[in-house]
Amino acid sequence: MSQQKSHGKHRRKHTRSSHKAGLPPGSVVYGGVERKVGPILRAIRYDTGSFEERILHSPQEIAPFLALPGVKWIDLEGLADTKLLEAVGHALKLHPLLIEDIANTNQRxxxxxxxxxLIVFVRDFERNKETGVLDDAQVAIALGSGFIFTFCELPPSEFAVIRERLRIGQGLTRQNGADYLLYRMLDMLVDQYxxxxxxxxDRLEVLQTKVLETPGDKxxxxxxxxxxxxxxxxxxSILPLRDVLSALERRESPLMHPVTRAYFRDVYDHTLHVAESIDTLRDLETASLDVYLSRLSLRQNDVVRMLTVISTIFLPLTFLAGIWGMNFDVMPELRWQYGYFAALGVMAVLAVIMMIYFKRQRWL
Structure with a gap:
């Protein structure tokens, strides 16, 4: 499918925060995009030697599932059903203000x-293959004792990769606890950056080429x-995520194994790299804008210079035509047999002389 032109693209719209003005604290109002399908409550349980995956049909199934042995991961995809979201939040004993923040998907x-x-709010980015728009969605990750609960505005592709690795037992995730699963989620979300x-x-490189080759392109x-x-x-999104990872690395919590904190330091280093790359790209974008405006200004100057040269050439010709156009009785040239052709010749010679002069001055 062909991509739409840039000026025809539209970013996904979130509900404005002002729609909650005047509501009491803890009011759960969804602020994200609507899904074409209903919410999915997916549950995964695993340990070194086993893996189980199921769909939960009711929030009442959460508590019995969390009582099972092993590491548990419950994922709620789609947050538009606020009643379901509240029921899930209450099953996890989340504070009402946190449930409100999860529903309001414009959180930083x-x-x-x-x-x-521990609850981490982070944003997931992915380029829409159909429209070319950079979509962003909120992901809230709650880490508890032996379990992870994720609230996803839209299903991140990174989580599908993690689930597949858990199924086949690839990597170290099956051999570690829930805190390591949190690390893997944040690591893959940062890798997506x-x-x-x-x-x-790549888009900036294409833009720079267009700026130099077709500066007049609208x-x-x-x-x-x-x-x-x-x-x-x-x-x-990346700057506060850097602070979040720094806090996770330093935090001494019974939910976090000391060995796992070292992994968060590695993800923190990745966020530094991402932030530096973003700053570099911003400089390139600013330079591209400056070059574009300079090229546009030079193009306008060339047009103005050409118009000025044309006006300058016709100025003496207009002057001569004005003199010979005066209706005085005593003007010998008017009655000369070759006066008309002589006047045209004088004008042509003047125009040629001025064009040669302008050419030597490199004004043409």
Whole structure:
């Protein structure tokens, strides 16, 4: 499917935060995009030697499932059903304000602590293959004793990869606890930033080529500003995520094994790399905009210079035509047999002389 032109793209719209004005604290109002299918409550249980996956049909099934041995991962895909979200939140004994934050999918990246649980709010980015728009969605991850609970506005592709690795027993996740699963989730979400950044870098290279080769293209400026918006969105998400990972690395909690904290340090280093890459791309975007405006200004100057040269050439010709157009009785040239042709010749010679002069001055 062909991609839409940049100026015809539209980012996914979230509900404005002002729609909750005046509501009491803890009011659960969904602020994200509507899914075409209903919510899915998926449960996974695993340990070194076993793996189990099922679909939960009711929040009442959560408590018995969490009582089972092994590491548990419950994933709620789709948050539009606020009644289901509240029921799930109450089953996990989450504070009402945290449930409200989960439903309001415009939350900034942050780390919250609620009793015996740690909740990480992070954003997932992925390029829409059909429209070319950079989609972003909120992911809330709650870490408890022996379990992980994820609340996803849209299903992240990274989580599907983690589930598949758990099924086949690939990697170290099956051999570690829930805190290691949290690390794997955050690590893969940060890795997705690298993919998006590479894509933005490729688009900037194409933009730079278009700026130099076709400076008059009207689509360039909207594409530059769209790229700027994407970089700002990425930067707005990665900087607080860096602080979250730093806090997880330093936090001494019974939910976090000391060995696992070292893994969070590695993800923290990745966020530093992402932030530096974003700053570099922002500089390239600014340079592309400056070059585009400079090329546009030079093109306008060339047009103005050409018009000025033409006006200058016709100025003496207009002057001569004005003199010979005066109706005085005593004007010998008017009655000369070859006056008309002489006047045209004088004008032509003047025009040629001025064009040669302008050419030598490199004004043409």
């Amino acid at each position: 990246t942050k780390l919250e602590e609620d009793g015996e649980q 690298f993919i998006v950044i590479d894509d933005v870098n 689509e360039i400026l909207p594409e530059i500003f769209e790229t700027r918006q994407e970089l700002l969105l990425l930067r707005k």
